[in-house]
Each structure stands twice: as structure tokens, then as C-alpha cells.
Amino acid sequence: MAFLKKLAVAAVMTATAASAVGSASADETSKLQQVLDRGYLILGTGSTNPPWHFVDSDNKLKGFDVDMGRLVAKALFGDPDKIEYVQQSGDARIPNLVTDKVDMTCQFMTVTAERAQQIEFTIPYYREGVGLLLMANGDYADYDALKAAGDDITVAVLQNVYAEEMVHAALPDADVDQYDSVDLMYQALNSGRAEAAATDQSALRWFMVQNPDRYKDAGYAWNPQSYSCGVKPGDQRWLNFVNTVLHEGMTGVEFPFYAESFKTWFGEDLDTPKIGFPVEYK
Template sequence: MKFGISAAIAAIATLLAVLPAQAQGASSKLDEVLARGHLVMGTGSTNAPWHFKSADDKLQGFDIDMGRIIAKALFGDPDKIEFVNQSSDARIPNITTNKVDVVCQFMTVTGERAQQIAFTIPYYREGVGLMLKAGGKYADYAALKAAGSSATISVLQNVYAESMVHAALPDAKVDQYESVDLIYQALNSGRSDAAATDQSSLAWYMTQNPGHYKDAGYGWNPQTYACGVKRGDQDWLNFVNTALHEAMTGVEFDTYSKSFKTWFGKDLPPPQIGFPVEYK
């Protein structure tokens, strides 16, 4: 009988040893952040309108605002946040090594990345769009498509650039450039009839140059942007999801919509009152 009790105790001890720390009642990242008194967020500093420096050298942008929304949900103060400036290839390593609590850095959700980190709910859906000069040769996407090979599209140089443009405009001529600035210069000089670029960049550029450009009215190649946290901590993931969800649909909607207007120049319709729209 004594042997049986000892064996049972040993078995329980072995089980506890292999159970995840959180399952044994260990604190979550949520408790750690609250105890520290501020959020540590990984992000960039060179990609408007997502994260970039203002004239007085302060970080700003849509990603930065998402971090402040999370900080406010934690502490009632959006300024209780420390930004870790990182390159895009450091986004996942800095999460997995606990250098940061969360990353919000225009990170596209993919199955491969989701095996390494846990993604939050989406806070933006990106896509490719076509920017035209106001009063230019072509009025909209339909006119560009009808022009066939007569239309020239400027695009950032990469291995997929031509096939990406041809997914929307099968017969257009594609001119590739080494930087985003150059694709806009090609449009301004008349070397191209439209610039193919991220919808967010298109919206930002139009906001900064009102009346000079317009959206051709067609978007494609969708991809989801979400923040990332370390895998295995459901409490922390749930909290960040709650902060983002209520910014987009609830008590912090005014903050989210103000940010959206600032960086993308668009007014968002307020969340519908009554039955939650997420379940329709």
C-alpha cells in the first residue's frame, strides 16, 4: 500500500514537471507587464504611415497608435509604453526571446509565421491599389484596363512585381523601380499612367497631397496585418485581442477611428448598436 501511494506521488510530480508553467498557476505575461508598469512593444521607425519619426523625433503612425491603445487598456495611460526600434527580420525573434511583450509592425499573417508566434485579431487589411494623377489620362481602373498595353504602371521592383500588376491589368506595360519614391516620380513625370502600391501607402500619399492624386477604385492581393505575441500564453493573447477588438468595435472606437482618419484619410462608420456585427 505504501509503495502504491509513493508511486502515485511520483507520478503526479512527474506530470507537474512537464505541464506548461501557466497550467501550474504561474503568472502570465499580463501579470508581468502590469507589475512592470509599462508595455514594451517592438516596431519600426521608417515606414509611413505605419511607424516613422515626426519632425521632433517622436515615433508616430498607425502601428504606434495600436500600441498606445494596448497601453491604455493596461494602465489607463497610452504613454506607458516603451518602443523597441527593430528591423522587420527581428519581429519574430524579439517575440520568442522575450525582448518585447508584443510586436505591432505591419506584420502579414501567414501560416508559417503562426507556427512561431501567436497572432492577435487583425487590425488592418492591406492590399494593392492603383494611384492616378487627378485629371490625368485615365479616370479609373476600368479605363486603365480598357487601355490594355497602352497603359504603363510603375511598381516597386521585386520578383513578383510583373505578375502582381498583371493580375489586375493583364496587358499593361510594367516598369519597375528601386524605391517607392521613384514609382511616384514616374507617375508625376508622365512616364507611368498609374502607380501600383500598397493601399495604405496610396491612402497616406493622397492624404499628404490632397487634390493631386486619386485612387483608381480597385484593390487586390489582400493580406492581413495583426500584432504578434509569444505562443503559449492565452491570458496575454486574450487581453491584447480584447484591447484591439474594443478599439475597433467598442469603447475605444473614437481613438481607433481618429487614427484611421489621420493616417489613411478615411472616415469609418461607427459600430452598429444592437446585435454584435461580428456574428452576422
């Protein structure tokens, strides 16, 4: 009897494993095929954080995140505009992926191990760091002055799981005020509710270019983090496809598209990837 039982269990397990393999390898169930059949990509992104994703004065979504989605749409349909945007708040990024509201999300999403347990990240398309923005005519000259001030200063920061920890890594004694959006954070700095705003280097540069002579960079950057798009877990075919598109945007045939976007939003010209030995294995 015991033998028969073992045999039965083994048979069931084999059958389950076989069917699992079968469904995983079936292409027609992949998101890739669904998106191709649908004829447009559903991209989850925000609409209130330049230069990543924001509504320009011509009422169109623009930014570096949006361009990453456009790169994928171009790869799918030969047309970067075949996208339906789902304008979501930061909190909605993971729920919208898991419940299939979007095909992928590109919304300055920091890669963390916790998030990677809930969704699958693509390869990173940007490496972000944090800097400190000060008023040009403020009481503190630079990072050293801020650090010397100890707990006399308040630092405004965009709401984030790691926000407090992040600020304290650079300014251990400073008070931290978290804000829902970038504009409120800058407002805190403008109105004197905060002495400095800790924000991403990319946003900081973009803001300083837009408001010349009003602000200054405290001259210290820390906290490297990778930005990746996210997809719903369990669809290797779709993940591989998006990875390939992003990878070739940064190193291959779509490099001009990626480089032009980078120049537009971060004001920096990228060097063409070195021809010959693949640059990513250097």
C-alpha cells in the first residue's frame, strides 16, 4: 500500500510539473503576445514629477520615464506613440502591476529587494543619487555648514520608505519633513519651513536650470540607487523582451533614441558605446 501511495504522489507531481512547464512555455499566454494583439502598450507612470513624468504645457505626458515606455512601444509596433498611459500615484505602482491594470510601469522606481519580492524589475535604465538643494541667499553655505548645524536644520524630502534613513546618512542630526510631491518639497524650502531639500540629483539639476541663480547645490551626493521599470512577476518572455529593448537602448541600435532623451531631460551628452568588445562586460 505504501508503495502504491508513493507511486500515486509521484504521478501527480509529475503531471503538475509537466503542466506547469507546458503553460510557462506557451507563447500565446505571454504578455508580449497580448500586447502585440492589442496594438498598443499600457504604460503605468506618474504625471507630477518632472523631468521623469509630467504633463507639459501642450497637455502631453513627457519625461525620461515616459521615453523609456516609448522606447518599448517603438520596439513593439515601430511607433513610440502607441501607448495608453495610466497616470498613477507612486503608491499605485505595485498594485497596478499585480492586478494587471498596466503592462509595465516606468515611474522612477528604485530597485529594492522588498519590491523585487512583489514584482519583477527590468534592468536599470538610470542610476540616481541624492543631493542637497539650498537657497542661494540662505544661511548655510554648503554641506559642511549644514552638517555643523546639527539638529538646528530641517530637511524637506519626497515621501519614501527610506526617506528618513537616507537624509540621516548625510546629516545624522537633521529633522526630516516628508512631502507628497516635489512641488510641496520646494515650497517648504522657499517658505523657510526647511533649510535644505534632499532630492535626486536629476531633479535638482533640472530645477536649477529652470530657476537660474535662485538655488545652489550643497555639493555632496550620496545614496546610489537603480531605477528600473517593473512588470508583473511570472512572465519571463515579457520581462526578457523589455530587458532586451532597454539594453539595446543603452548600448545598441536604439542608442540614439536613449541618448537624445537623456540629453533632453538631464542636459548631458552621452558617449557612443565603444565599438568592439561589448561595453557592459568591461
